[in-house]
Amino acid sequence: MPEIADIWSYLAQGPLIWLTLTLVAYVVADAVAQFANRAPWANPVLISVLLLAGMLWLTRTPYTTYFEGAQFVHFLLGPATVALAVPLYQQGARLKSAILPVLAGLSAGSVVAVVSALWIAHAMGLSPQLLATLAPKSTTAPVAIGIAQSLGGSTTLAAVLVILTGIVGALIATPLLNALRITDWRARGLSVGVAAHGIGTARAFQVNPTAGAYAGIGMGLNAILTALLAPAILRLFL
Amino acid sequence: MIRALTLILLCQLAGETVSRALALPVPGPVLGMALLWALMSAFAPLARAVVPVGEGILRHLSLLFVPAGVGVVGHVSQLGTQALGLALAILVSTVLAIIAGALAFVAVARLTGSRDA
Numbered sequence: 001m002p003e004i005a006d007i008w009s010y011l012a013q014g015p016l017i018w019l020t021l022t023l024v025a026y027v028v029a030d031a032v033a034q035f036a037n038r039a040p041w042a043n044p045v046l047i048s049v050l051l052l053a054g055m056l057w058l059t060r061t062p063y064t065t066y067f068e069g070a071q072f073v074h075f076l077l078g079p080a081t082v083a084l085a086v087p088l089y090q091q092g093a094r095l096k097s098a099i100l101p102v103l104a105g106l107s108a109g110s111v112v113a114v115v116s117a118l119w120i121a122h123a124m125g126l127s128p129q130l131l132a133t134l135a136p137k138s139t140t141a142p143v144a145i146g147i148a149q150s151l152g153g154s155t156t157l158a159a160v161l162v163i164l165t166g167i168v169g170a171l172i173a174t175p176l177l178n179a180l181r182i183t184d185w186r187a188r189g190l191s192v193g194v195a196a197h198g199i200g201t202a203r204a205f206q207v208n209p210t211a212g213a214y215a216g217i218g219m220g221l222n223a224i225l226t227a228l229l230a231p232a233i234l235r236l237f238l
Numbered sequence: 239m240i241r242a243l244t245l246i247l248l249c250q251l252a253g254e255t256v257s258r259a260l261a262l263p264v265p266g267p268v269l270g271m272a273l274l275w276a277l278m279s280a281f282a283p284l285a286r287a288v289v290p291v292g293e294g295i296l297r298h299l300s301l302l303f304v305p306a307g308v309g310v311v312g313h314v315s316q317l318g319t320q321a322l323g324l325a326l327a328i329l330v331s332t333v334l335a336i337i338a339g340a341l342a343f344v345a346v347a348r349l350t351g352s353r354d355a
Contacts, residue, residue, distance in 0.1 A: 026301045043300075044301075048301075049310060049311075057311075063308065063311075063312050066308060067309075073302060073304065074306060076295065077303075079250060081267035081270070081271055082247075082270040082271050083274075083295045084296070085274035085278060085288075086278075088275050089278040100349075100352065101350065102343070105339040106339070108338040109336070109342070110335075110339075114331075116331040120330055121323055121324065124322070124326065130323075130324065134328075142265060143267065146267075146268075156313070160309055160310045163306055163307040169332050180341070184347065184354065187344045187347065188340060190339060191335070191337075191338075191340035191343065192336060196336075216296075218339070223271070224264060227268060228264070
């Protein structure tokens with residue numbers, strides 16, 4: 001009978017173990033989130049990441065080995081971005097009836113996200129490469145990676161900053177919007193989708209279906225707008 | 239289902255190709271999204287086939303961020319003192335962007351008399 005360590009070293013070579021553990025961590029995290037009544041601090045992305053980071057640390061597995069398995073999940077970000085056409089299509093009639101507020105919220109949120117982030121980072125003395133990496137952090141991951149690459153930033157760090165932005169947005173959105181006394185679910189959803197992309201959108205869907213739909217609209221349109229605006233805004237800070 | 243999935247991948251491929259060929263700042267999947275949106279709006283039967291598959295992919299959108307998120311841990315130690323600047327920029331700009339977006343939406347909705355149906 002083979003030793004457990006032998007079985008581990010066999011499994012650790014292939015992609016199956018880390019692909020499976022990524023899904024297991026997410027299922028556990030989702031159950032925890034459900035148990036906590038979807039409280040914002042019980043964010044499934046945050047919990048899954050902490051679980052997996054702990055497992056990598058305990059087994060001394062390098063991130064590149066982990067990613068060989070997890071890349072199959074990561075790859076789906078591209079098709080998922082394309083699939084954002086579905087909520088946009090479904091919200092077509094709504095979007096038409098609220099086109100001016102949507103465009104106002106989108107432009108304000110998008111410009112403020114990029115300008116304020118770059119202004120703070122510039123004031124804190126961050127390098128131009130970090131500024132280029134930070135500029136697209138409010139857009140969805142595959143888009144942010146693409147923008148960071150074309151601006152001369154770091155693509156892996158861009159993905160990391162996107163995730164952090166999403167988690168921050170998902171955590172603060174409900175208390176922040178309550179404090180502002182904004183009750184329009186469309187405004188609440190759109191602003192979160194623009195500022196905090198997919199993680200914010202996933203959070204908005206948990207809170208209210210209208211908010212989720214508008215968050216999807218905000219995230220989809222902001223991907224296009226930030227791609228167009230970020231290069232020009234970045235030039236102001238270099 | 240397989241046809242809808244094929245169409246989604248074809249849209250992404252077309253988007254990637256156009257984005258590369260014309261050296262556009264807009265990433266391929268975003269062009270693919272715009273293309274799929276246009277196709278769904280033009281052909282209703284096609285939209286009916288794509289909707290359930292697209293909803294299926296988006297239902298667990300959070301899961302798709304996990305692999306990149308695990309990369310956070312390795313980066314934190316490398317950034318050193320710059321990590322503080324990045325954290326502050328992300329925190330403050332996200333708060334400001336949500337406030338600006340929500341207030342701008344509400345203000346213009348009030349001006350134009352737009353209400354949620």
